[in-house]
Amino acid sequence: MTITFDHVAVRFGDLDVLRNVSLSLAEGRVGVIGNNGSGKSTFARLINGLVLPTSGRVTVEDLDTRTHGQEIRKRVGFVFQNPDAQIVMPTVAEDAAFGPRAHGFSGDEANARADAALALFNLAHLKHRAAFTLSGGEKQSLALAGVLALDPAWVVFDEPTTMLDRNRAKAAMTVIAGLSQRVIVVTHHVELLAGFERVIVLSNGGVVCDDTPERAIAYYVETLT
Amino acid sequence: MIAGVYQPGNSCFHRATPGLKLAALAIYAVALSVVEQIVLLMGLSALVLVAWQIAGLTWAQLSANLKLLIWILLALFGFQLFVAGFWRAFDTILTLAALVVAAALVSHTTRTDDMLDTLTAAFSPFARFGVKPEDAAFVLVFTVRLVPFVSIVGREAIDARRARGAGRNPVPALVPMVIRLMRETDALSEALVARGFGRT
Numbered sequence: 001m002t003i004t005f006d007h008v009a010v011r012f013g014d015l016d017v018l019r020n021v022s023l024s025l026a027e028g029r030v031g032v033i034g035n036n037g038s039g040k041s042t043f044a045r046l047i048n049g050l051v052l053p054t055s056g057r058v059t060v061e062d063l064d065t066r067t068h069g070q071e072i073r074k075r076v077g078f079v080f081q082n083p084d085a086q087i088v089m090p091t092v093a094e095d096a097a098f099g100p101r102a103h104g105f106s107g108d109e110a111n112a113r114a115d116a117a118l119a120l121f122n123l124a125h126l127k128h129r130a131a132f133t134l135s136g137g138e139k140q141s142l143a144l145a146g147v148l149a150l151d152p153a154w155v156v157f158d159e160p161t162t163m164l165d166r167n168r169a170k171a172a173m174t175v176i177a178g179l180s181q182r183v184i185v186v187t188h189h190v191e192l193l194a195g196f197e198r199v200i201v202l203s204n205g206g207v208v209c210d211d212t213p214e215r216a217i218a219y220y221v222e223t224l225t
Numbered sequence: 226m227i228a229g230v231y232q233p234g235n236s237c238f239h240r241a242t243p244g245l246k247l248a249a250l251a252i253y254a255v256a257l258s259v260v261e262q263i264v265l266l267m268g269l270s271a272l273v274l275v276a277w278q279i280a281g282l283t284w285a286q287l288s289a290n291l292k293l294l295i296w297i298l299l300a301l302f303g304f305q306l307f308v309a310g311f312w313r314a315f316d317t318i319l320t321l322a323a324l325v326v327a328a329a330l331v332s333h334t335t336r337t338d339d340m341l342d343t344l345t346a347a348f349s350p351f352a353r354f355g356v357k358p359e360d361a362a363f364v365l366v367f368t369v370r371l372v373p374f375v376s377i378v379g380r381e382a383i384d385a386r387r388a389r390g391a392g393r394n395p396v397p398a399l400v401p402m403v404i405r406l407m408r409e410t411d412a413l414s415e416a417l418v419a420r421g422f423g424r425t
């Protein structure tokens with residue numbers, strides 16, 4: 001159950017977004033921190049093939065993101081910063097069932113998975129509501145329910161608390177802490193990473209520190225902020 | 226109130242198969258376009274309102290659907306009034322409004338899953354020509370999700386201008402609206418891929 005970056009570089013036009021990143025991720029809770037423009041969102045998107053490396057390769061359980069994107073996305077869920085961007089179907093129930101359907105589950109199986117995921121977040125009573133009418137916190141929960149309906153082995157969160165107020169951010173982190181899946185959280189809110197096993201610090205497209213949360217966060221605070 | 230979203234119910238429209246409803250919609254559209262007498266056209270338009278009532282849908286839902294079209298209807302009415310006279314203008318907007326209400330009736334009474342299954346089956350003969358039936362069906366159904374999305378983005382663009390002292394004229398808001406829509410559709414397409422849509 002390992003995600004491996006092997007000499008990965010990503011270049012957008014003339015811009016080097018990531019440079020020669022090599023590492024393996026196998027821990028249950030991994031944080032990725034860095035300033036804006038450090039490459040952390042691209043790092044997250046490489047994991048389930050939303051971005052492909054310009055050179056090098058990314059593998060998830062030995063599957064290459066270049067050739068097994070669909071298979072990998074079944075194993076690695078991705079939760080976006082803005083839940084509005086992640087909700088793709090008109091109603092709550094339909095949206096939660098979207099992932100399972102897209103991955104080939106039958107209608108009944110997809111609906112059963114969606115119902116179970118919605119129940120996890122107390123959204124079952126809203127299943128026929130138009131997804132657009134949910135509150136911000138409910139949308140965030142729906143986005144996560146839609147990902148968990150596929151029961152992925154990993155869940156990647158891209159800045160999960162940036163658009164939330166303090167209380168909602170705390171609630172979101174409680175939910176993340178309670179997940180049985182392996183979790184990778186990309187953030188610049190270092191206080192969210194308490195209890196994590198490993199934290200990677202990115203700067204200018206490279207890994208500048210890869211250590212325990214205490215040491216990595218201390219490095220980040222002293223050197224980069 | 227969001228236009229086009231499935232509203233649970235147990236009316237004959239809810240129970241009818243999506244294929245039957247789409248066929249009826251197609252026949253209704255042809256009837257609207259071939260009828261020339263204004264009285265008959267008004268009768269046909271009234272028919273969809275009766276169906277709306279039978280389906281147990283509310284007038285607020287009807288109004289939400291028509292609100293999305295109001296500027297287009299007004300623009301069309303003005304143009305037709307100028308080039309073809311009052312009755313032609315009235316005929317045009319009545320036909321369009323009745324058709325939109327009929328289409329909304331179908332989407333309000335049909336689960337997306339059922340519609341996807343029906344459309345996927347309808348597109349399957351084209352698979353031999355390289356068409357992916359599931360993808361084609363999804364693109365059609367996904368359009369329903371984009372209608373309120375575009376409406377919200379448009380309203381926010383107009384509100385942003387008004388907050389800075391501009392009037393209610395929607396035309397200058399078009400550029401920021403289109404730019405934001407392009408950004409948002411980029412994010413949406415990324416989310417679709419992340420959630421399993423596509424084959425790569």
